[in-house]
Amino acid sequence: MRSLCYPQRAMTDQDPTSTEIPEPKQRRIRSFVLRMGRMTSGQQRALDELWPRCGLDYTPEVLNLETVFGRCAPRMIEIGFGTGEALFAYASAHPEMDCLGIEVHRPGAGHLLMQVGEHRLTNVRASCHDAVEVLTHQLAPASIDAVHIFFPDPWHKARHHKRRLIQPAFADLLxxxxxxxxxLRLATDWQHYAEHMRAVLDIHPSFRNLADDSGYMPRANDRPLTRFERRGHRLGHGVWDMAYERR
Ligand SMILES: C[S@@+](CC[C@H](N)C(=O)[O-])C[C@H]1O[C@@H](n2cnc3c(N)ncnc32)[C@H](O)[C@@H]1O
Structure with a gap:
């Protein structure tokens, strides 16, 4: 099996003007920074009340998703769901699908569970853990029908590009x-990241780009305009949608 460590920059490659402390050689690079965002009382209550039923604690063991959801149904996962706007909309529109959201930010998970509770959805589960580890250890091979990754952190600066989630090793996990x-559906409001995603996925032997010659898909109607995307619009960013079929 290929190493799951993302490529590390050689020490000699270090930008001499950078004040960053170089990462020790074998430490896995994370695609996120854990923000200490404020948890509202509603989010905390939703976590307290619904986590026992809808939350998945991390253990490095393969999940039995039929047991987790209490039925056998097609499954989608959304990675980095933020506050869960897209995941909630998708799960509401697709009661026939079981939907697992993976997001490291706990207030975001609380926000998702608030909506799940209010609308009594039974087809949503949430994990508050690094998606790299969840995919590596908790999901069985060929167990997922659809993966959504909408607006993953673009890590704008060149010296941070290695922290982007979409890398060859992560494409192997997907x-x-x-x-x-x-x-596999993706969207980003950062053109350089869109091109990076295509550079990784268009040549991956397991994926086929479903778009026409442009390489990009029209905006999908079922993807709600999230707060994050609205902010991108205000800043004048474009949006690039992509879709790939697992060969
Ligand atoms: C820019 S936000 C976009 C949120 C949401 N998809 C939206 O469109 O509003 C990216 C999210 O991905 C999460 N994230 C980044 N890397 C992750 C990882 N390895 N595992 C789980 N979540 C991750 C971050 O915490 C953040 O909430």
């Missing part, structure tokens, strides 16, 4: 868990 003919 290829492992998505079923043949399953779909």
């Amino acid at each position: 290829a492992r868990v998505i079923k043949p003919s399953g779909i």
Whole structure:
């Protein structure tokens, strides 16, 4: 199996003007920074009340998703769901699908569970853990029908590009868990990251780009305009949607 460590920059490659402390050689690079964002009382209450039913604690063991959801149904996962706007909209529109959201930011998970509770959705589960570890250890091969990754952190600066989630090693993880003919959907408001995603995925042997010659998909109607995307619009950013089929 290929190493799950993201490529590390050689020490000699270090920008001499950078004040960053170089990462020790074997430490895995994280695609996120854990923000200490404020948890509202509603989010905390939703976590307290609904986590026992809808939350998945991390253990490095393969999950039995039929047991987790209490049925056998097609499954989608959303990675980095933020406050869960897109995940909630998708799960509401697709009661026939089981939906697992993975997000490291706990207030975001609380926000998602508030909506799940208010609307009594039974097809949503949440994990508050690094998606790299969840995909590596908790999801069985070919167990997922669709993966959504909307507006992953773009890590704008060149010296941070290595922290981007979409990298060859992560594409291998996605290829492992998505079923043949399953779909990977992505969106970003940062053109350089869109091009980076395509550079990684267009040449990946397990994925086929479903777009026309432009390489990008029209904006999907079922993807709600999230707060994050609205902010991008205000800043004058474009949005690039992509979709790949697992070969
Ligand atoms: C820019 S936000 C976008 C949120 C949301 N998808 C939206 O469109 O509003 C990216 C999110 O990905 C989460 N994230 C980044 N890396 C992650 C990882 N390895 N595992 C789980 N969540 C991650 C961050 O905490 C953050 O909430």
